[in-house]
Amino acid sequence: MSLRGWGDPAQAAPLPESLQRLLRDVLDVDDRRRVPGLRSPVRLAPVRLDRRVALELAGIVGADGVHGDDEARLRHAVGRSTPDLLALRGPKPIAAPDLVLAPDSHDQVMTVLERCSARRVAVVPFGGGTSVVGGVEPDAGAYSGVVALDLARLNALEQLDEESRLATLGPGLRGPEAEWLLADRGYTIGHFPQSFEYATLGGFAATRSSGQASAGYGRFDEQVMALRVATPVGTLELGRAPRSAAGPDLRQLILGSEGAFGVITSLTLAVRPAPATRVYDGWRFPTFADGTRALRVLAQDGPRPTVLRLSDEVETALTLARPGVSGGANGGSAPAGCLAIVGFEGEVDAVGRRRSRVTDVLAAHHAEPVAGAGDSWSEGRYRAPYLRDALLDAGALVETLETACFWSSLHELRAAVTTALRDALINEDPPTPPVILCHVSHVYAAGASLYFTVAAAQSADPIAQWRRAQAAAGAAIAAVGGTITHHHGVGRDHVPWYQREIGELGVTALRSVKRTLDPAGILNPGVLLSAENLHTDLRGSR
């Protein structure tokens, strides 16, 4: 992973002409605002951890598992949100973990947690470092130091139960590593979020990730059948059957816990036979309302495609204007309509049957095929973060946020978030009127997610600029009654809105679990639950 941007530095690309035009003609990003390139080197905040404690912790994982150099600290310092990337481009020193520990067994994780609890050292579980919500920022606060617990060495395919279609895997496996291991045996997990190339299985589970093929394969949390979890006070072994009535499903207490309750050291996932074929079609709806109606029919009555997403008019116009996409008649004033990507993976015959029936539904909702758009989406499906880097370097502010709600609120939610983002950015001084793109990225029988991309000129303090826009969007989501995040997670960025969403009592219940599993409060302090009052009690809790 690039030290200050996304992914493989060799894959960084110049901005396509269409985006250069957008910057110049629409967002009014000019040379005045252009960021003067990356300063070198990034400055890190000084190490706080006592040297003797560092040696004690290093002894647990052995020489191969310890990294204290600045590059390792920097690599574990931040995720990949736009504020993260802006911070890496900015002048302020970056708060980095004091030490990176990479245990190679569950027992080593247990020992690290026990020792860090005794020494009051905060522990940030670290997978791919791709959080876009502040999920891995070291929050030294009241602690004697911060350790990043890199799970990369827990990377085995421990077991494959072909009869039950279950794979037991290490949490440190990145998406492609896990897929390669399983492909050798003829299987796939089928989890392909935009972060796929860098994010890890443990991270997918801890953040309730959802991939681009969720319509076909389901969410990642739905694929988790069993978990082994290391906590400072013991091990949890959860999951003995696909489903059970034995009390509340405790797997669900760990899924979404973002490293605050324990460290996932092993996952047993539902896998499927690797698909024989993959087909991605592009379709154009006259309006967003037509498109969402069609998506709803497919989600409720089936058949479900494997990939199903729908861009709004603005996103469609930008997408189809990009080079490499044929069928984009967007040079003139003709409305682009709304582009849907409809993908199918599976056995050849089954894909043929599903595709034919889906085509009938799409056509009944006035959609027309867009030649090449599906393949183009497939080729570029992991590329957007590279574009963001180039846009940030060019002086644009670009960030995404997402939410979900029931179908009956979807249009209201989209309008409210769009208005909130636009108003917030127009009210900057000087105004930075944005371009706002939206797409439906995940569908369910009862509702869907909305994914927004916002682009504007950077103000003098672009991090503060984005925080204001983000807060406005959060307030709009709360007002309409959507969830503050459908698949990015809460991290540190969404804590206030998250706490409003689950209510005071929900927060108190989670705090009681946290106190039980992590009595010293060392695990990823500040995610999910605000760190400052970690040990204060609300009524009823003691």
Added chain:
Amino acid sequence: MSLRGWGDPAQAAPLPESLQRLLRDVLDVDDRRRVPGLRSPVRLAPVRLDRRVALELAGIVGADGVHGDDEARLRHAVGRSTPDLLALRGPKPIAAPDLVLAPDSHDQVMTVLERCSARRVAVVPFGGGTSVVGGVEPDAGAYSGVVALDLARLNALEQLDEESRLATLGPGLRGPEAEWLLADRGYTIGHFPQSFEYATLGGFAATRSSGQASAGYGRFDEQVMALRVATPVGTLELGRAPRSAAGPDLRQLILGSEGAFGVITSLTLAVRPAPATRVYDGWRFPTFADGTRALRVLAQDGPRPTVLRLSDEVETALTLARPGVSGGANGGSAPAGCLAIVGFEGEVDAVGRRRSRVTDVLAAHHAEPVAGAGDSWSEGRYRAPYLRDALLDAGALVETLETACFWSSLHELRAAVTTALRDALINEDPPTPPVILCHVSHVYAAGASLYFTVAAAQSADPIAQWRRAQAAAGAAIAAVGGTITHHHGVGRDHVPWYQREIGELGVTALRSVKRTLDPAGILNPGVLLSAENLHTDLRGSR
């Protein structure tokens, strides 16, 4: 509900000849062992609750919502497990709640919980009273009394969101009541467990119920999109979208909590259009292994029928020997094979397509159609509890238990439970060798459930006899690594095995949640968590 048996007393039926033969020729149940009929009236343990407290509580719900007579107390005293039914037939006085309160609003529930917390009165949330695991027994213990909180008056269809296919319903609605309300609008919940006619929506949610049509409609917990929950310290409002990444899914902390964490006062459920047609087919596999292979293929690769169950050889022989089922060539020594019920509900065309493809899969696994068996199953699907009453009256011990595991352990689990039950009952003095029936009742891609029915002659103390057999089965389930319950719930009966299943740390985590939401420990004491050490702490919890 019959005061001392199942369901509508008018529907009680004499034992069919085939079961009379089973009792006489196989189980050796003779007149010596015949229970002398129901004693009348049932004796209840005395009321303990202070009269002033009773009046105070009565004042909350008003005259229409208070019942203190013996019949009301008896109706809320026990569930419908075999030990419950044996207790109702036995000489010992029954522990009954002191008072039955039927609030008609969320606010009344809140006030009851608050007052009972202040007065240390235990509260047992009560739906249909159909628990078969000791889910509603009043556990007075250290409390000043026990109140049954009957939710029958929370029975409204509060809202129907047709676009999102969501119905918001009161927890006190019995299965048929909810279906009637929705049928008026063209929808169904599709949840049809054997207890359907009497159990309530709140009970389905609190116990993670699974119905006979789970292959098509899913489990009940999967249909719950939002919950309102009253606790002694406040209200939880959970669920803003079909799925979310906003922390752990707190809905899952209430689902399966069996009334120990709060009282569900409103549920928002995914509903579907009422099916235009329903077809239930019977198929016979040569062996149980053939049948489970076919079920696994359907669960993993589809298409899924709506109903899918497979009886083992013994259950098949008994089923096909019953009058009214044609195709049963079981008079002689010809092996009956294994009967599968394969049902389809939905639009006529879709049912036709699915049925045709499922037929191909079944035939490829050597199954042959059994004329009439599907319809016969459908007609009798809610009748088994009536048969149990007649068998108990005739001197047989009859009870069921169920478990689930991943596919690769299914045959091992079935053998282990069967052996454990048989050994336990043969080792009674005098021996009571059992007949053990088993069927697969619910299938998933990763595994399936097993449902056992055990019949033996009653010993002198049939409750203790069953507890010994049940404990042996629990030990076998734990040893193989199955879950102690797939859909009946934990109640009081399974607490020891449940605690082993989730481990000491899992228990401690649940206790911390319990202490937060129910600091006085009044809610259904003794379910899920053993009551005796409710307020003791394990390491790490404070």
